[in-house]
Amino acid sequence: MSRAPAATLRAELIGLTGVVERNLYLTKRYFLWEVAFFFWTVANTLTIVFIAKGVEASGGQIDVNRQATILLVGGVIWSFLGIIFEILTETVAWERWEGTIEYTFMAPLSRIVHLGGMGVFAVLYGVIRSALLFGVIAFFFDLEMPSADFVSALVVLGVASISFIGLGMMTAVLPLISPEKGSQLGFIGQGMLLVVSGIYYPVDVLPAAMQWLAKISPATYALDGIRNAILEGDGLSKMGDEILPLAIIGLVSIPAGMLVFRWGERYAKRHGKLKRSG
Amino acid sequence: MFDNEVLVNDVPPLGSAPRSAVIVKDLRKEFRKKRKLGKPARRSIALHDVSFTIARGECVAILGQNGSGKSTLIRLLSTLLLNDGGSATVFGYDVFSETKPVRRLVNRVSVEASFFKKMSAGENLSYAARFYGMTARITRREIPEILAKVGFPADRRNEAMENLSRGMQQKVALARALLTSPVLLLLDEPTTGLDPRSKLEVQDFIREVRKEHDATILLCTHDLAEAEVLSDRIGILDAGRLLVLEPAEDLKRRYNAQTLEEAFFAATGKEFEHEEEADVDE
Numbered sequence: 013m014s015r016a017p018a019a020t021l022r023a024e025l026i027g028l029t030g031v032v033e034r035n036l037y038l039t040k041r042y043f044l045w046e047v048a049f050f051f052w053t054v055a056n057t058l059t060i061v062f063i064a065k066g067v068e069a070s071g072g073q074i075d076v077n078r079q080a081t082i083l084l085v086g087g088v089i090w091s092f093l094g095i096i097f098e099i100l101t102e103t104v105a106w107e108r109w110e111g112t113i114e115y116t117f118m119a120p121l122s123r124i125v126h127l128g129g130m131g132v133f134a135v136l137y138g139v140i141r142s143a144l145l146f147g148v149i150a151f152f153f154d155l156e157m158p159s160a161d162f163v164s165a166l167v168v169l170g171v172a173s174i175s176f177i178g179l180g181m182m183t184a185v186l187p188l189i190s191p192e193k194g195s196q197l198g199f200i201g202q203g204m205l206l207v208v209s210g211i212y213y214p215v216d217v218l219p220a221a222m223q224w225l226a227k228i229s230p231a232t233y234a235l236d237g238i239r240n241a242i243l244e245g246d247g248l249s250k251m252g253d254e255i256l257p258l259a260i261i262g263l264v265s266i267p268a269g270m271l272v273f274r275w276g277e278r279y280a281k282r283h284g285k286l287k288r289s290g
Numbered sequence: 291m292f293d294n295e296v297l298v299n300d301v302p303p304l305g306s307a308p309r310s311a312v313i314v315k316d317l318r319k320e321f322r323k324k325r326k327l328g329k330p331a332r333r334s335i336a337l338h339d340v341s342f343t344i345a346r347g348e349c350v351a352i353l354g355q356n357g358s359g360k361s362t363l364i365r366l367l368s369t370l371l372l373n374d375g376g377s378a379t380v381f382g383y384d385v386f387s388e389t390k391p392v393r394r395l396v397n398r399v400s401v402e403a404s405f406f407k408k409m410s411a412g413e414n415l416s417y418a419a420r421f422y423g424m425t426a427r428i429t430r431r432e433i434p435e436i437l438a439k440v441g442f443p444a445d446r447r448n449e450a451m452e453n454l455s456r457g458m459q460q461k462v463a464l465a466r467a468l469l470t471s472p473v474l475l476l477l478d479e480p481t482t483g484l485d486p487r488s489k490l491e492v493q494d495f496i497r498e499v500r501k502e503h504d505a506t507i508l509l510c511t512h513d514l515a516e517a518e519v520l521s522d523r524i525g526i527l528d529a530g531r532l533l534v535l536e537p538a539e540d541l542k543r544r545y546n547a548q549t550l551e552e553a554f555f556a557a558t559g560k561e562f563e564h565e566e567e568a569d570v571d572e
Contacts, residue, residue, distance in 0.1 A: 114398075
C-alpha cells in the first residue's frame with residue numbers, strides 16, 4: 013500500500029477509535045442510567061419467559077425448559093437488536109440534543125467510519141449486555157442447556173450484527189431528516205422486525221405476506237441459528253441455512269444503509285437541518 | 291505545540307497552497323420555510339450572491355444583524371450546508387465537492403460551546419481530536435498544554451462540562467478548534483456572552499494563534515471593538531448581501547463616519563444590535 017492511502021486508512025482507524033472512546037465515556041458518565049435500564053430489561057424479559065411456566069400452570073402440555081429457553085433467546089435477541097438500533101439512531105439524535113452535531117459532521121471522518129464506529133460500539137456493548145441478561149435469566153429459571161454450543165451462537169450473532177448495523181444506519185437517518193419525529197419513526201422499523209421475525213413464536217404462524225417479510229429479516233435467521241445452537245447444539249457446519257442468508261443480507265444492508273444515510277445527510281445539508289436543537 | 295502527527299496527504303503543504311485562503315464567488319443560499327397545509331413553501335434567501343476573498347494569514351470580520359446570513363456563511367464554509375448557487379473554495383479545494391480535505395483544514399468556534407455536558411473537558415477534546423487522526427499518545431501531551439494555554443485550570447480538567455461557567459466552556463471550545471491545527475479558523479461570535487475578562491483572554495489568544503501559527507481567520511461578531519482590534523478588514527452583511535469589505539479606517543472614510551457603528555448605520559440604514567440583543571441567525 014502506498015503511503016497516502018495507508019496514512020488515510022490510519023487516520024480513519026484512529027477516528028473509529030474516537031467514536032468508540034466517546035461512547036465509552038458516555039457509558040461511564042451515565043452508569044446509573046445503564047444500571048436502571050438493565051434492570052428494566054431484566055424485568056421485561058422475565059415477564060416473557062414466565063409465559064412458559066404460565067402455560068404449564070394453566071394445564072398446557074409443554075416442555076417448560078425448552079419453551080423458556082426459546083423465549084429467553086427471543087428476549088435477548090430483541091434486546092440486542094434494540095441496543096443496536098438505539099445507539100445508531102443516537103448518532104444524530106443525541107448529538108443534536110447535546111449540540112455537538114455540527115462539530116462531528118464537519119470533522120474529516122468518513123461517514124462509513126463514523127457510523128461503523130457507532131456500530132462497533134453498539135455490538136460490543138450489546139454482546140456484553142446480552143450475555144449478562146442471558147446469564148441472569150437462565151440462573152433465575154435454573155434453565156438447563158446441556159448441548160448448547162455458545163461459540164456457534166456467538167458467531168451467528170456476530171454475522172447477524174452486520175445486517176443489524178446496516179438496518180440501524182437506515183434508521184439513523186430519520187432524526188437527520190426529521191429532527192422532531194425521526195427517533196420515534198425508528199421504532200416503526202424496529203417494531204416491524206419484532207412482529208415478523210419470530211422473536212417469541214415460529215414464523216409459520218404468521219399470515220403469508222408476513223412470512224415473506226420474515227424471509228428478508230436478518231433477525232429471523234439470527235434467532236433460528238442461535239436457538240439451534242443453544243437447544244440442539246448445532247455447530248457452524250450445520251448453520252449454512254442461517255449464516256449464508258445473514259451474510260447476504262449483511263452485504264446488501266451496509267451499502268444500502270450508507271446510501272440512505274448519504275441521501276439523508278445531503279437532504280439535511282440542503283435544507284439546513286444539520287444543526288443543533290434550539 | 292500544534293505539530294501533531296496527523297497524516298494529511300491529500301491536503302497541500304502550506305508552502306504550495308494558493309495565496310488566497312478563501313475564495314467565495316456569487317455564493318447563494320436559500321431556505322424553504324413550511325407554511326400551512328396546501329400552501330407552497332416560502333423561500334427565504336439567506337445569502338445573496340456573496341463574493342469575497344481572504345488572503346492566507348488574514349483576519350476578516352463580518353458584521354451583521356440577526357438573520358443577516360453570518361452563521362449561514364460560516365456553516366457553508368464548514369461544509370454543513372449545500373449552496374444554491376455560486377462557489378466557495380478553501381485553499382483551492384471546493385467546499386461543496388471536496389469536503390474531506392476542506393474539513394482537514396478548517397475548524398470552528400461558535401457562539402454555543404457545544405459539548406457532551408456530562409463528559410469532562412479532557413474527554414471532549416480527546417475524542418474530538420481522534421476524528422482528526424490524532425492518537426492517544428499525542429493528545430495525552432497536547433490537551434493539557436493547550437488547555438493551559440487558553441487559561442483553563444488544570445484541576446478542573448476532569449470535571450463535567452455542565453459544571454463549568456460559560457467562559458470556561460468557551461475556552462475549551464477554542465482549545466478544541468486549535469488542537470487540530472486548523473489553517474482556517476471560523477469564529478462565529480466566539481466571545482458573545484463572556485465576561486469582560488474572559489473576552490479579553492479569548493481575544494488575546496486569537497491574536498496569538500494568528501501570529502504564531504499563520505492561521506487565516508473569518509470572524510463573525512456582534513462586538514464592533516473586537517472586529518476593529520482583531521481584523522484586517524471588516525465586512526458588512528445585510529439581509530444576505532455583502533455591502534462592503536475593507537479595512538476599518540477605509541470603511542469609516544467611505545461613510546464619512548467617526549465610528550464603526552456610524553458606518554454600519556450609514557451602510558444599512560439600521561442600528562447595530564449589540565451583544566445583549568444578539569442571537570444566531572437562520
